[in-house]
Amino acid sequence: MNDKIRISSPADILGFIPHTLGFAPRESFVFVTLRGDMLGATLRVDAPVVADPAGFAPAMVDYLALDTQATAVLLAVYTDHAPNTAVQRPFHDHVEAMIQALENAGTPLKDAWLVTSEYWQNLLCDSDAGCCPPEPLESITDGHLNAEMVFRGSSYQKTPGTTYATFTGPADTARRIDEALPGVLAGELHTGRALWAEVLTRNGFTDQGMAIGLLACFQRPDLRDVLFCNVIDPDRTDAEGSGDLLIGQGIAPDWNRVDQAQETARALIEAAPEGYRAPMLTLIGWLAYLKGQSSIAADHFTAAVADTPGYRLAELMGRVVSQGRIAPVAQDEDTAYKRHH
Numbered sequence: 309m310n311d312k313i314r315i316s317s318p319a320d321i322l323g324f325i326p327h328t329l330g331f332a333p334r335e336s337f338v339f340v341t342l343r344g345d346m347l348g349a350t351l352r353v354d355a356p357v358v359a360d361p362a363g364f365a366p367a368m369v370d371y372l373a374l375d376t377q378a379t380a381v382l383l384a385v386y387t388d389h390a391p392n393t394a395v396q397r398p399f400h401d402h403v404e405a406m407i408q409a410l411e412n413a414g415t416p417l418k419d420a421w422l423v424t425s426e427y428w429q430n431l432l433c434d435s436d437a438g439c440c441p442p443e444p445l446e447s448i449t450d451g452h453l454n455a456e457m458v459f460r461g462s463s464y465q466k467t468p469g470t471t472y473a474t475f476t477g478p479a480d481t482a483r484r485i486d487e488a489l490p491g492v493l494a495g496e497l498h499t500g501r502a503l504w505a506e507v508l509t510r511n512g513f514t515d516q517g518m519a520i521g522l523l524a525c526f527q528r529p530d531l532r533d534v535l536f537c538n539v540i541d542p543d544r545t546d547a548e549g550s551g552d553l554l555i556g557q558g559i560a561p562d563w564n565r566v567d568q569a570q571e572t573a574r575a576l577i578e579a580a581p582e583g584y585r586a587p588m589l590t591l592i593g594w595l596a597y598l599k600g601q602s603s604i605a606a607d608h609f610t611a612a613v614a615d616t617p618g619y620r621l622a623e624l625m626g627r628v629v630s631q632g633r634i635a636p637v638a639q640d641e642d643t644a645y646k647r648h649h
Contacts, residue, residue, distance in 0.1 A: 318421055319447045322428060325350065325384060330601060336386045337399075339368065341378035342418060349375040349644075352603060355387055356402050365405035367632075369413050374639045381410050383420040385431060397431055398422060472574075472611070475581045481520070482581045488524035497534055497546060500525035504535045505542060508565060512572055519579040526576075526587035532621075536591060539569040540598075555628070556598045556635030560643045566595050586616035594625055599645035600638030602629050 321340065326332040328350045335355040341348035351371055356364045372381060383406065387398050397403060403420065410417045420431040428448065430440035475481075492500065503521055513519045526532045533547035540553055540561050552558050573588040580588065593608030606629045612622035637643045 318419065318430070319428075319443070321347070321382060322384060322421060322423060322448045330604060333384075333386045335388070337368075337402075338384045338386065339372055340382040340384075341372060341375040341415070342380040342382060343375075343377045344379055348378055355385070355389075356399065359402075361401040361405035364402055365409035368406060369409045369415075371632075371634070372410075372415065373413065374634070375641075377641070378415050380418040381415050382418055383431070384423055385420065386423045388424050403431065472577050472585070475578075477579060477581070478516070481516075481579070482584065484520045485523050485527070485580075485584055488520055489527055492521075492524045492528050492531065497531055500528070500531045501534060501538060501545070504538060507572055508539075508568055511568060512575055516579070519576060522576060523580050523584055526591075527584070529621075532587050536594060539566060539591075539595065554594075555633075556637040559598075559637050561598065561637065561645075563599075563645050566598070566645075570595050582615060584615075586612040586619040586622060589615060590619065590622045590625065593622070597625065597629060598635050598637055600634060602632075602634070605629050 324347070325338055325340070329338070329352055333352055335357075337353050337355055339351040339353075341350075349372075351368070353368065372378060383403070385399060385403070389398060407417050417432075422429055422431045423445075425445075427442035427444060429442045433440040503518070503525065507513050507518065507522065513522060525535065530547065533550070534544060537544045537547050537550050537553055540559055542565075544550070570592050573591045576588045577585050589608045589612035593605040593612065596602075596608065597605040606626060609622040609626035609629065612619050613626070616622075638645065
């Protein structure tokens, strides 16, 4: 199948954004770089409710400059706080600051759109002139681009955030994990590593007993750390000196394996009672961070701490993401995540 996707209209671009983010954004600014007539990188940030326009615009330009091939930029503003009058666009001062900052950087803002829960429309033209009437959201979801992405197997969450159901499995699951834990604590790391490798190779665990064993393995911190590392480096025998790997420096992941690890972690969350989910939530969040999906990462780190208060690894990774850091692996075109279908 040809991997090239034809984008011929603003509705196509707006249809592409949630697929590349993995979720439908809300109260967000989403920037998409252009490389000539091709789409480049995508950057989503929270809508700048508090941020000063004079500080917000340069910060966004700095992030967008990481795409050294960018020639222009597109912007989609997702908000349900649009003014009732057409006199002024939402976030007018921020958009004007972005226009000027991008022009100064040599990557001008080529076009921009407002997307609400009821309609979308061009954000840059003069509403009073009647040249940018509201368009129905169906023109995005029913467009050929969205249909092609779905046909290729792509999907996305309809709302951002974590959406894991309350545990409804066997009542003795927590007891069985606790009973398995002494053996895990007394065992060698390679035993847990072998189980994790088997699960990733066979695309998931096959029974509840295997799930119990993995959940127990992830409760042991030093084993948990090497299991994280083994997603990226399957041959690594321990997590000593893995700081660069953790922050995404100097790595070239097998993204199919990363996707498989995330799917396995999601299945384990469903198999785990509350109080035992934090390692898998943190794993999903860390892998999302490596993909450049900071919003998804932050949501999972927050959920991990809610599941297990004081969960140190999630707290540390949450601080990394909250500082606005983008994983080095996500900044390099040759190593950055590309969705596979």
